[in-house]
């Protein structure tokens with residue numbers, strides 16, 4: 001199904017809308033895997049409603065009955081379960097996903113796991129899911145060296161299983177390290193679950209030990225919050241929204257959104273139960289330099305937003321976007337061009353967004369490429385002109401109530 005999104009139903013409504021964001025799927029999926037590794041010692045509160053998390057819950061709940069585990073399009077579930085089954089499964093299992101998942105690389109993680117003794121084979125194409133994983137026999141090494149520039153999910157997956165290995169694990173991450181806050185999130189949550197580790201620059205050492213009993217709550221999802229930062233950035237001065245469940249101290253690197261969108265005239269204030277956003281000034285129209293290395297998932301929020309505010313961008317750290325739910329660079333190029341904006345790579349690794357000719361023509365149709373962030377990143381542009389978003393169910397991966405929340409805020413959505 002598609003939605004035609006119009007601007008506010010009632011633009012004179014000045015009341016402050018309060019949005020109940022989903023909880024972080026990244027935190028939820030880590031806690032679920034750690035809980036499974038600890039035989040259920042972690043009391044989990046406020047797990048995410050995201051499909052990625054709900055899928056992982058179901059798979060782990062039925063672990064003893066299933067022999068094929070389908071993660072759909074959840075990258076974290078694929079990578080985390082590969083490591084989990086490599087050390088914890090009692091029977092041979094198959095791990096699979098969507099057609100796109102079968103094109104997301106996993107060789108680096110499989111090689112690392114094989115090097116410590118895991119028995120994993122490829123069902124179709126070498127280097128890609130689906131995988132076949134046999135029960136772990138014997139740890140043959142306790143040292144791994146792994147590139148840090150492809151996906152941090154491989155590293156998080158290895159860190160979480162490290163305490164269960166008889167000889168522990170020493171992981172050397174070869175720089176450059178992308179998505180580092182996600183590695184720190186893994187270590188932070190492991191520490192809260194009683195795991196001790198030591199770190200010397202890019203080498204992390206974890207001895208054999210047991211996850212301890214603990215109770216863990218999940219914060220709201222900062223990546224999901226980013227669409228609200230974008231909406232307020234594109235609203236008139238004085239417009240506000242309250243986002244529930246976000247905290248000033250977070251494991252999520254995507255909380256960088258509050259600083260990035262500060263450049264677009266959005267202020268924020270933490271309160272007891274969340275954060276209040278307000279549009280206080282126009283965007284600075286000078287060239288803005290941004291590095292997405294720590295927060296790649298914010299790119300699809302920030303680029304369309306900058307485009308509509310006529311802010312040109314010079315960017316680094318976009319490399320990992322090519323291997324996510326879709327090739328996010330091409331998807332962004334295609335959809336931004338519908339607004340007369342150009343995304344180019346004039347020098348290797350340096351990206352430019354030219355927003356000077358931004359034009360919102362009525363009736364633009366946004367393709368979403370089976371990627372939730374394409375739908376949610378472009379939806380706020382409805383503040384400029386009515387736009388159509390294709391395949392709206394795509395948001396279920398991370399933010400199932402996204403469209404209801406837009407309506408609550410005052411957008412008018414018409415099914416097409």
Ligand SMILES: O=C(O)C1=C[C@@H](OP(=O)(O)O)[C@@H](O)[C@H](O)C1
Nearest residue numbers: 026076151152153179182297320
């Ligand atoms: O560990 C995680 O929870 C995630 C890590 C990031 O992936 P990469 O490490 O592949 O960049 C991010 O894009 C993804 O949405 C979630």
Ligand SMILES: C=C(OP(=O)(O)O)C(=O)O
Nearest residue numbers: 073074075076297324325
């Ligand atoms: C990249 C993402 O997720 P994953 O890699 O876990 O599929 C995302 O949510 O934007």
